Amino acid sequence: MRIILCGFGVVGQSLVKLFDSRSEDLYAKYGLKPRVVGVFDSKGSAVDSSGLDLQKLIEAKKKSGTVKNYSDTKNSMSGIEMLKHVEADILIETTASNYKDAEPGMSHITTAMKKGMHVISVNKGPLALAFPSLMELAVYNQVMFKFSGTVGGGTPILDYAKNSLSGERITSFAGILNGTTNYILSNMSTGLSFDSALKDAQSKGYVEADESLDLDGLDAAAKLVILANWVMGMKVTLPDIDCTGIRKVTTDDIKKADKNNCSVKLIASCDGKLVVGPKEISNDDPLCVNGTLNAIAFTSEHSGTQTIIGRGAGGIETASSILRDLLDIRQEIART
């Protein structure tokens, strides 16, 4: 399968390493032979329609911070140009999430779909701003659109809700969907002030370059949009979320909660209304996880409430979710 990879940060590099280290196993077990024919990062591109040398690609990126120097030609094709001119079967979109206009991810995805390419996105921007219309575009162009890695990183939350619970009606859900704010709130409960806890999280590399994405709840809200559309069949986008971040949470709030055997968590919930905001939840609730963990509780008609807990995003976790999507697409193609 010929792949164009847009974005070559931590996730893209982890994915390429995964392809490289598991190539034999992927072919033997799943008949999957991923051939990366084009990679685009913010400074340039690398293209080879017979398949790029993955180790050489990693080295070029490591050496000069871009894939542009993969070959002597110093390719400076943009992502859009590459999608238009290089033949491929699948776009893997891993550029940074942007909640203003969702670019450049949005153009990458729509261009690929219009060319009849299947799309895997771990970029949440286009989904948060245009989930319903992107799904329509995929149906119209008869391509598959997968995005397992956008919620829960390596923890297959979307798949669980959709497939494992098939035949069941999910009536509501609530989750801790952003590991960074959960880490900060967990640390505040041990006595740290908001500012110290934020600094600690930053020093560990947990906070997005644009800290507002974490602290003002945008990342959690984007994930809530994706869940609401995918799991509940709603047709909503980011402006439909009532969203409050954690900047105003004080150590006093946390102490008060603690007296009731509760903790303050940034909860994204879908229960009639779509809300992201700080909320007291009982320490005995399985949802009440600490550190950078994510957790989500689905309440279903017949099977009660089921909670899934796992690590949130991380390079290798997200890469493994992309691989899962790729295997799904491979299987679906084999079937038809």
Place this chain on the structure above:
Amino acid sequence: MRIILCGFGVVGQSLVKLFDSRSEDLYAKYGLKPRVVGVFDSKGSAVDSSGLDLQKLIEAKKKSGTVKNYSDTKNSMSGIEMLKHVEADILIETTASNYKDAEPGMSHITTAMKKGMHVISVNKGPLALAFPSLMELAVYNQVMFKFSGTVGGGTPILDYAKNSLSGERITSFAGILNGTTNYILSNMSTGLSFDSALKDAQSKGYVEADESLDLDGLDAAAKLVILANWVMGMKVTLPDIDCTGIRKVTTDDIKKADKNNCSVKLIASCDGKLVVGPKEISNDDPLCVNGTLNAIAFTSEHSGTQTIIGRGAGGIETASSILRDLLDIRQEIART
């Protein structure tokens, strides 16, 4: 789809009610029209090859404790006879788990498979004693064999591990797989003695008629066998499990654990060895759930540890897992 239902206890009755209440929705959404052509309980049978009247069936059971009085003929066919003489597509096996010789479930399942029927079992006995050979028999007879409800009740643990984590390698797992013992241990941690906690659990109807199945860890061990075979590809049966129950756990053990911020839980684990036994685990571990909840933590190569928490078995939860299996079979048949 023509169904023979063996066993008509809480689960069987919940399932029939589910069929009845969701018949329109199941047909519209999934093209599934379950037609129950035979039901067998310990006292007799009800058979109608054009489909039994589900409400009348429930009423007969309620009135006289058996389906034998469904019609005036007072059918006393055994399960085996029914499977041999009544044409059907699927056996749903819900008789009680028996870890000595797995009967009558074992004969029901093998008879059905040999006749070319697909099988859904929530009876753990045959799986615990003969998982590898039953899988072989299913393959040999080209029938599907499903058993989602045997582990986690309504919580789709088996499906999660197998499908949601496809492309991932699960390296180990550990879980609280028996809600009854977890309820007893949780109550002991509030100060109750083992005997009082057991009595309380019995008064709530949580304990199996043969209390040894819960207290000596047999139920958890049977589930461990199923997980080890299904998730890890091992070929093991009940005698391969190193199994200790909770009878020897004292309030002193629990107090000692509490001092280390730990709780004593009956843990079933697969990590090189297959063990069921009481173990101290940290209260901060997501696995550390209380009451009748079940929880399982899968550790995978790339996605870290993922914990799923949900209610264990219950009539309606287990019935919903059977429905899920039925939809899977329906879908698979439509495909081929």
